[in-house]
Amino acid sequence: MKTVQIVGGGLAGLTLGLRLRQLEVPVELYEATSYPRHRVCGEYLSGRGSDFLESLVPWKILVEAGARRSVGLRIFRNDRKLRNESLPRPALCLSRHRLDHLLADRLTSAGGRIHLQTRQTPVAQEGWVTATGRQPAVQEEGWRWIGLKAHALDLSMGEDLEMHLTPHGYVGLCAVEENRVNVCGLFRARETIPGLARNWRNWLGGKPGSALHRRLQGVRWDEDSFSSVSAISLRPRRAAAQAGVRIGDALTMIPPLTGNGMSMAVEGGFLSAEPLAEWARGNLDWPTCCQRVARNLDHSFSARLRWARLLQQSILHPLGQPLLWHFASVFPYFPQLLFRQTR
Numbered sequence: 001m002k003t004v005q006i007v008g009g010g011l012a013g014l015t016l017g018l019r020l021r022q023l024e025v026p027v028e029l030y031e032a033t034s035y036p037r038h039r040v041c042g043e044y045l046s047g048r049g050s051d052f053l054e055s056l057v058p059w060k061i062l063v064e065a066g067a068r069r070s071v072g073l074r075i076f077r078n079d080r081k082l083r084n085e086s087l088p089r090p091a092l093c094l095s096r097h098r099l100d101h102l103l104a105d106r107l108t109s110a111g112g113r114i115h116l117q118t119r120q121t122p123v124a125q126e127g128w129v130t131a132t133g134r135q136p137a138v139q140e141e142g143w144r145w146i147g148l149k150a151h152a153l154d155l156s157m158g159e160d161l162e163m164h165l166t167p168h169g170y171v172g173l174c175a176v177e178e179n180r181v182n183v184c185g186l187f188r189a190r191e192t193i194p195g196l197a198r199n200w201r202n203w204l205g206g207k208p209g210s211a212l213h214r215r216l217q218g219v220r221w222d223e224d225s226f227s228s229v230s231a232i233s234l235r236p237r238r239a240a241a242q243a244g245v246r247i248g249d250a251l252t253m254i255p256p257l258t259g260n261g262m263s264m265a266v267e268g269g270f271l272s273a274e275p276l277a278e279w280a281r282g283n284l285d286w287p288t289c290c291q292r293v294a295r296n297l298d299h300s301f302s303a304r305l306r307w308a309r310l311l312q313q314s315i316l317h318p319l320g321q322p323l324l325w326h327f328a329s330v331f332p333y334f335p336q337l338l339f340r341q342t343r
Contacts (some may be wrong), residue, residue, distance in 0.1 A: 001024075001025065001026060001027075001215035001280050001281060001282075002126075002127055002280045002281075002282070003025075003026040003028055003127060003216060003280070003299065004016075004020055004025055004026070004027055004028075004127055004129060004276050005028045005029075005030070005127055005128045005129065005278075005282060006027065006029040006030070006129045006131055006132055007029070007030050007120050007121075007122045007123075007128065007129065007131060007132050008030070008031065008032075008130065008131035008132035008133060008248070008250065009029050009030070009031030009033075009035075009100070009104065009114060009116075009131075010031075010100065010131060010133060010248055010249075010264040011025065011096070011099070011100065011103070011245040011248065011265040011266060011269070012041070012131045012248025012249070012250070012268050012269045013029055013031075013247070013248065013269065014029070014100065014103040014107055014269070015052070015053070015056065015103070015110045015131070015266045015268075015269030015270055015274055016027050016108050016129065016131065016247060016263065016268075016269035016270070016276075017019060017058045017107045017114075017269075018106060018110060018112070018269075019217070019269060019270050019273035020058065020273050020276060020277060020280075021107065021110035021111055022056070022110075022239070023102040023273060023274075023277040025273075025276070025280045025281075026111075026189070026280070027107070027112040027113065028112075028113050028115065029107065029112060029113065029114045029115065030115045030119075030120035031104075031114060031116050031117075031118065032117065032118065032119040033116070033117065034116045034117055035099065035100055035101040035104045035116070035227040036097045036100065036101040036226070037097065037100070037142075037226060038095075038096065038149070038151040038173060038225050038226075038227045039095050039096040039097075039098075039149070040147040040148065040184065040227050040228060040229045041096045041149065041182075041184065041261070041262065041316055042172050042182065042256055042259055042261065042262065043091050043093060043094065043095050043096055043099075043174055043176050043182040043184070043185050043262075044070065044091050044092075044094075044161060044172070044174045044175060044182075044259050044261075044343070045091060045092040045094075045262040045263055045266065046087065046089075046091040046092075046259050046260060046263060047260050047264075047267075047343045048263060048267055048343070049262060049263030049264065049265070049266035049267045050089075050091075050092050050155065050263070050302075052266050052267060052269075052270040053092070053266050055270075056103075056106070056343050057102065057103070057106060059104070060262060062092070062094065062102075062280070064287045065094060065098050065099070065102050065177070066094060066095075066098055066176065066177025067092055067093065067094040067099075067237075068092075068093050068094070068159075068170045068175065068176070068177070068178070069090035069091065069092065069093070069159070070087070070090060070091045070093050070160060070161050070174065070284075071086065071087055071090045071091075071160070071174070072084055072085065072086055072087065072158075072159060072160035072161070073085040073086075073087055073160060073161045073162075073163065073335075074160050074161070074162045074163070074212075075140065075162075075164075075165075075328075075335070076162065076164045076165065076211040076212065077164075077165045077321070077325055078109060078164070078209070078210050078211070079086055079209055079210055079211050081211060082212075082325070082328055082329065082335070083332075084160070085335050085336065085339075087161075087180065088336065088339065088340065088343075091161065091259070092175050093161075093174050093175060093182075094176055094177060094202075095151070095176040095177060095180070095182060096114075097225070098176075098177055105193075114136075122244075124225070124243065124244060126286040127279070127280075127281075127286070128244065129244075129245045129246075129247060129276070130244060130245065130246045130247070130250045131246075131247050131248050131250055131269075131271070132250050133231070133248070133250060134231075134233060134249040134250070134253055135233050135237070135249075135250065135252075136230060136232075136233065140233060140234065140235055142190060142194065143188040143189070143190065144186055144189050144190070144191070144230065144231070145186065145187075145230070145231075145232035145233075145234060146183070146186070146187045146188070146189065146190065146193065146196070146228065146229070146230045146232070147185070147186050147187075147229040147230075147232060147256070148185050148187070148196075148200050148203055148204055148226075148228050149182065149183065149184040149185075149186070149225070149227050149228070149229075150183055150200065150204060150221050150222065150223075150225050150226040150227075150228070151176070151180045151181065151182055151183070151221070151222040151225035152173075152180070152181045152183050152200075152216060152219045152220070152222075153179070153180060153181075153219070153220040153222055154179055154219075154220060154222060155173075155181040155215075155216075155219055157173065157174075157175035157181050158175075158303070159175075161173065161174050162174075162215070163257065163305055164206060164210070164211060164212040165315065165321065166175065166185070166187075166206060166207070166210070166212065167184060167207065167289070168184075168187045168188060168189065168203075169186045169188055169316070170183070170185065170186060170256075170257050171183060171185035171206065171212055171214070172184050172185070172256070172257075172259070173249035177236065179216075180222070180225075181302060183204050184234045184256070184259070185204050186205060186232075186255075186256045187203055188316070193330040196228065197228070197318070198239060200228065203215070205217070205287075209235050213237035224256075224264075226299065232253065232311070233253065233293065234255055234312065235252075236252050236254075236302075236305035236306065236308075237251060238252075238295040238298050238302065238310055239251055239252075239294035239295075239298050239301075239326045240291075240294040240295070240298055241291075242294075244290060245276070245289075245290055245293050245294075246271060247265075247269055247272050247297070248265040248268055248269070249261075249265070251268060251297065252272075252301070252305065254301075254304065254305055254308045254342070255308045255309065255311070255312035257308075257311070257312060257313070257315060258308045258342040260304065260342050260343060263329075263343075267300060267301075268297055268301075271293070271296040271297060271300060272293045272296065272297070275288075275289045275293050275296070276289060276293070278292075287315035290341070292310070303341075304341065304342045304343060306343040307342050308342045311338060313340065
């Protein structure tokens with residue numbers, strides 16, 4: 001049987017590797033860093049990816065690692081709060097620091113080979129899968145996108161998630177393991193932001209007078225958990241338009257405000273596995289395998305990517321945000337409708 005080579009050991013690459021080992025396919029995975037590590041991520045898995053993940057890692061083991069469920073969502077705009085929303089189904093919350101390490105250990109135990117601290121360039125050959133992370137873009141439509149993340153300590157959250165709309169983007173709060181709260185934000189700017197590595201608390205902490213600022217004022221931060229990423233591309237991409245097999249952020253990113261990025265990474269790895277397994281067994285040629293993977297991914301992702309892009313553009317538009325806020329205030333089911341369209 002042929003071996004599948006995966007370049008990139010994030011959530012998508014690890015999921016694919018584990019699913020392929022379930023199908024008894026040999027796997028080699030190349031990761032440029034080591035585990036555990038912090039990543040810019042909402043650390044909140046909502047959608048079909050939860051079922052796929054739990055088919056690879058039983059819920060009992062996820063709980064032992066610190067995973068928890070979140071059942072509600074609170075949305076804030078400056079100092080105003082929308083009514084509390086109930087999620088259609090609970091979200092799984094666990095830090096990437098813990099989850100990636102858990103998945104990597106399980107992949108190794110299942111017989112997959114992981115080459116850590118190996119910066120492997122994706123190869124345009126049969127059997128190679130690109131899962132190396134985002135496709136960079138310095139600017140899109142004149143904006144630079146920046147992601148920031150850090151863990152706040154001893155901050156009470158209960159079972160709710162929080163989304164705070166800010167003048168420059170948005171910040172999400174999600175309780176993870178060990179009484180930590182993941183604080184993750186996406187921001188945009190026309191120019192490079194000087195001193196961002198020193199001033200990240202001001203960006204994540206919200207402007208004075210806002211609900212976010214009050215929430216995080218005086219909080220203790222785990223400095224080692226801080227991470228940042230720039231040159232983010234949020235332009236949706238179709239798998240059929242790209243060569244080879246690309247999964248996770250290497251394929252496309254969904255705007256983070258949807259809370260569906262982790263789910264898409266897990267789904268992408270899982271949905272790619274069956275055609276790759278058929279190739280490994282000699283039942284498919286490589287071009288047909290790539291076409292089947294692309295068809296699976298585009299069928300699953302295209303509609304939600306369109307809705308997510310429209311939602312993000314509206315949220316960040318000076319007229320669109322108050323209009324959406326008004327609709328959400330007047331029509332109780334409007335937020336639920338938008339949530340379901342991005343799943």
